[in-house]
Amino acid sequence: xxxxxxxxxxxxxxxxxxxRYLIDxxxxxxxxxxxTEVEKQTGINAAQFRKDLSYFGEFGKPGVGYNVVExxxxxxxxxxxxxxxxxxxLGAGNLGSALVGYPxxxxxxxxxxxxxxQSPKKIGQKIFHIEISDIARLKEINASLxxxxxxxxxxxxxxxxxAESAADAGVRALLNFAPIILKVAEGVVVRNVSFLQELAVxxxxxxxxxxx
Amino acid sequence: xxxxxxxxxxxxxxxxxxxRYLIDxxxxxxxxxxxTEVEKQTGINAAQFRKDLSYFGEFGKPGVGYNVVExxxxxxxxxxxxxxxxxxxLGAGNLGSALVGYPxxxxxxxxxxxxxxQSPKKIGQKIFHIEISDIARLKEINASLxxxxxxxxxxxxxxxxxAESAADAGVRALLNFAPIILKVAEGVVVRNVSFLQELAVxxxxxxxxxxx
DNA sequence: TAGATTGTTAATCGATTAACAATC
DNA sequence: TAGATTGTTAATCGATTAACAATC
Numbered sequence: 525x526x527x528x529x530x531x532x533x534x535x536x537x538x539x540x541x542x543x544r545y546l547i548d549x550x551x552x553x554x555x556x557x558x559x560t561e562v563e564k565q566t567g568i569n570a571a572q573f574r575k576d577l578s579y580f581g582e583f584g585k586p587g588v589g590y591n592v593v594e595x596x597x598x599x600x601x602x603x604x605x606x607x608x609x610x611x612x613x614l615g616a617g618n619l620g621s622a623l624v625g626y627p628x629x630x631x632x633x634x635x636x637x638x639x640x641x642q643s644p645k646k647i648g649q650k651i652f653h654i655e656i657s658d659i660a661r662l663k664e665i666n667a668s669l670x671x672x673x674x675x676x677x678x679x680x681x682x683x684x685x686x687a688e689s690a691a692d693a694g695v696r697a698l699l700n701f702a703p704i705i706l707k708v709a710e711g712v713v714v715r716n717v718s719f720l721q722e723l724a725v726x727x728x729x730x731x732x733x734x735x736x
Numbered sequence: 737x738x739x740x741x742x743x744x745x746x747x748x749x750x751x752x753x754x755x756r757y758l759i760d761x762x763x764x765x766x767x768x769x770x771x772t773e774v775e776k777q778t779g780i781n782a783a784q785f786r787k788d789l790s791y792f793g794e795f796g797k798p799g800v801g802y803n804v805v806e807x808x809x810x811x812x813x814x815x816x817x818x819x820x821x822x823x824x825x826l827g828a829g830n831l832g833s834a835l836v837g838y839p840x841x842x843x844x845x846x847x848x849x850x851x852x853x854q855s856p857k858k859i860g861q862k863i864f865h866i867e868i869s870d871i872a873r874l875k876e877i878n879a880s881l882x883x884x885x886x887x888x889x890x891x892x893x894x895x896x897x898x899a900e901s902a903a904d905a906g907v908r909a910l911l912n913f914a915p916i917i918l919k920v921a922e923g924v925v926v927r928n929v930s931f932l933q934e935l936a937v938x939x940x941x942x943x944x945x946x947x948x
Numbered sequence: 949t950a951g952a953t954t955g956t957t958a959a960t961c962g963a964t965t966a967a968c969a970a971t972c
Numbered sequence: 973t974a975g976a977t978t979g980t981t982a983a984t985c986g987a988t989t990a991a992c993a994a995t996c
Binding site: 558559560570574575577578582583584585586587588589590 | 977978979
Binding site: 566619623625626713716718719 | 814837933
C-alpha cells in the first residue's frame, strides 16, 4: 500500500510508542528486531505491530526482521517528528510553566516559541528564558511566530475562549489540558490530556478489586 | 442489571465526562436532562450515553429524562469520587510540583498526602505546604500515609524503578506521566498520561491536512 | 390520552489477532 | 536448502449506534 487511507488513531498512538522503544534499542546497540521481540518487550501483539506498520508501507525483511535505525527514522518521518515544529503554550500557571520546562518536548522537536497569559503580573516575566506575552495579543504575535500547535493550560472556565482565540490566530491543533470538551471549528484538531479522568478510571478499578 | 460485569474502559472515561457536565448543569440550575440534550451539548451519542449508564442500573424516567443532581451523585459514587482518596506524588520536578498545586485534584477528592523525590536538595523543602520526603523512605512513610494511588512524575529512566518501589509500598494504582511502558505486577493498575504521544498524533493529522 | 424518552436488543462498524503464503 | 519472519487476508472480538417496545 502506497498512500495511507484512514489510519486508526490507536495505530498512530502506538507508532509513537514504537519510536521511543526503537530509540532505546539503538542506545543498546541492537540493530535488528523482529515483531515477536517487540511483543515480548512492549506487550503489544506482534501481528498488531506488523499491521500498524502496513498502513505506511513495507519496513521489514521476511526471515530477518526490521532494521532499528531505518524503522526509527521512517516512523519519525511519518509522525513529522524528524523536523522542528513550533508550539505555543497558553496559560503560564503551574502546569503551563512545567510544560515549558519539560525537556521531552524539545527532544521530540516540539519547540516552544511562545507562552501566553492573561495576568498583568505574569506578562513580561520569564519562564525558562521565554518571556510571557499578553494572551490578548495572541493573534498579532502568532502572526510572526507561525505556531500551528498550541497547548491549552488555562483553567477550565477560560479554555473555550482561549481555544477560539488560538484558532483565530492560525493554530490548527490544540492539546487541551483543561477538563472540558472544547468546541472547535472544522479543520482544527483537538486531543485531550485528562488525567483527572484517568484517576477516576483507576479509582473505579481499585474499588472493583476490593469488591471481589 | 444489578452488578456490573466488565465495564468497557471507554465507558468509564465517559462517565467522568458526564460527571463534569452534570456539575456544570447543576450550576446553571437545570434539574432534568434527556440523553438527546446530552448529545447536543457534549457530542456524545445519546444511545451511547444510555448504554453507558445501563451497566450500572437504571437512572432515568422514560418520557422525562434524568434528574441532574441524582445522576451526578450516583456517577460520583460509582467512580468513588464521592469520598476522599489519598494520593502520593513521586517526583518533585516541574511537573510533579505543578500537580501538587493543581486545584482540580482536590475538587475531585484526590488528596495529595505526600510528595517524594530523590534529590537531597529537594528533600525537606515544601511545595504548596507539603514537605518533600526522601523517595528511599517511600515504603516506611506510606505505611502510615496508606495511599493506594501514586502519580509518577519522574524522568523516564527512573520510572520503572519508582513504580516497583511504589508497588512494594502498597500502592495499587499508578498514574504514569513518564514516556515509558511500565511493567507491573498483577493487581497493580496503570494508566498513562502521554502528552508527547498526543502531540505526535496531532502532528501526523496536521501533516495529513496539508497533503490534501 | 398522546408525546416524549428511557433501557435494551439487534445491527453495524471498526479494531485486534490468528493464520499462512510469500520471501529472505 | 531449511528456518525464520514478514505482509496481508480472514476470523474474532468488542464497542458504537440504530431501532423499538416499555413506560412515564
